Amino acid sequence: MIIDTHIGHDFLTKEVSDVGRSAFDVARDAQADFDLHYATKGFIHPISNDFVAPKYKNGKHRGKVTGKYILRADNYEPLGDVSGKYPKRDGYKHIFRTMETLFPDTCTDMTVFGNGERLIMTQQIGDPIELNGGDVIKPCVMTRMSLNSMWATGIFPIGQRPSCGNVLEIEHSLISVKATKNHDVMLTLRSAVLEASKLQADRLALFARQASNWSVSDFQFHRMLNEILPEVDDEAPTRTKNLITAKRAAVVAAWRAETERYDESNAWLVFNAFQGAEQHKINQGFKGGVQAEQKSLKKLAEGKTPIADAAQQYVNRVIMADVG
Numbered sequence: 001m002i003i004d005t006h007i008g009h010d011f012l013t014k015e016v017s018d019v020g021r022s023a024f025d026v027a028r029d030a031q032a033d034f035d036l037h038y039a040t041k042g043f044i045h046p047i048s049n050d051f052v053a054p055k056y057k058n059g060k061h062r063g064k065v066t067g068k069y070i071l072r073a074d075n076y077e078p079l080g081d082v083s084g085k086y087p088k089r090d091g092y093k094h095i096f097r098t099m100e101t102l103f104p105d106t107c108t109d110m111t112v113f114g115n116g117e118r119l120i121m122t123q124q125i126g127d128p129i130e131l132n133g134g135d136v137i138k139p140c141v142m143t144r145m146s147l148n149s150m151w152a153t154g155i156f157p158i159g160q161r162p163s164c165g166n167v168l169e170i171e172h173s174l175i176s177v178k179a180t181k182n183h184d185v186m187l188t189l190r191s192a193v194l195e196a197s198k199l200q201a202d203r204l205a206l207f208a209r210q211a212s213n214w215s216v217s218d219f220q221f222h223r224m225l226n227e228i229l230p231e232v233d234d235e236a237p238t239r240t241k242n243l244i245t246a247k248r249a250a251v252v253a254a255w256r257a258e259t260e261r262y263d264e265s266n267a268w269l270v271f272n273a274f275q276g277a278e279q280h281k282i283n284q285g286f287k288g289g290v291q292a293e294q295k296s297l298k299k300l301a302e303g304k305t306p307i308a309d310a311a312q313q314y315v316n317r318v319i320m321a322d323v324g
Contacts, residue, residue: 020106020124023096030110032119034072036091036147041067041081061085070147077115080148092119094184095145095153099123103141111297117148120301122158125197129159129205132212133262137161137168139201144301154301157197159204161272167300168204168275211268211315221270224318225251228274228310246286247307250277267315274311282307 027033042053042065054066061084068086070079099121100107106123113119126139137159144154159168229248232241255273259265283299284292299305 020108022105023100023107023110023121023123026107026110026121027092027096030112032092032110032112032116033096034074034091034116036079036089037071037073037076038088039069039071040065041069056084072116079115079117080150082149086149089147089184091147092145095143096121099141099143099155108140111294113294113298118144118146118151118298120144120297122160124160126201128162129201131205131208131268133264135161135208135212135262135268137201137205137208139197141197142167142301151301157200159201167279208268211271212266214267216265216267216270218265221255221265224270224274224311224314228307228314247277247282250281250286251307253277254280271311271315275305275308278305278307 024033040053042051044050045052056062056064056066065084067081067083069081071077072079103123103125106125108122108124110121111119120142122140122142124138124140129137129139131137138161140158140160142156142158144151146153161168225248229244229251231248232244234241251274254277255270258269258273258276262269279296279300283296283305285295
């Protein structure tokens, strides 16, 4: 799956840099290098006014509290609540150490969600790859993480297209690790797999070069649009019709922008148009601002990009195969 999204100072906590930095330096600037405080979950007894913390009555956790709150140690803002079985962590610091050891001084951006309950960081892990027509892709790796159990730690390769801020996801979630007591050990051992992401960048470059060689007419573009985002029946609810109309208009506008920028029309550009429309407009609910942009980033991290997926499949099946 390949995904297109805009990277900018409003989209991420820090604007993408041409030169990477230490993950710890970026985390410090983003206020993401905090420690954790764990508070026991319980209630005030209605008669005695004593604090009561329910505990496990059986099993290996017998006698331990059944739940706890995770707070930031610097300001005690809540990050989530977990069971008493949840292992204590050092915030995100072990992940920073792991990724910094693997790819030192390559961190380009970091996004902190809410009080810090979720976080995404990006590192450039390879030299830029030049494509046809002067286009460039920078091989990167994106790491998502959370302290509220919403995300398992996931590490997956992406490619950044600096000419228009696109992010191209080659393969979603190369590594996914649940928050268990062995989380840190598992992540450290499995992080070596990230080296394979450099090879996947070559696959993306090959796809881009092949797609760039296939011209796309306006008729072909609209045929692709009608297959991926077909118009709805007149009897459909007004809300549905308006939404489809807005989605189609966003793709058309992105297609026009791509062709004007490069003064040509090919499968690579039409592919990026569908991706860009989904990430810039559709997944943001056609709204602007930080919250809308972070909503789109969350969908990117979770692989919720059906239009981009369909566009990639179409290019591979129809245009790249020269069918129709």
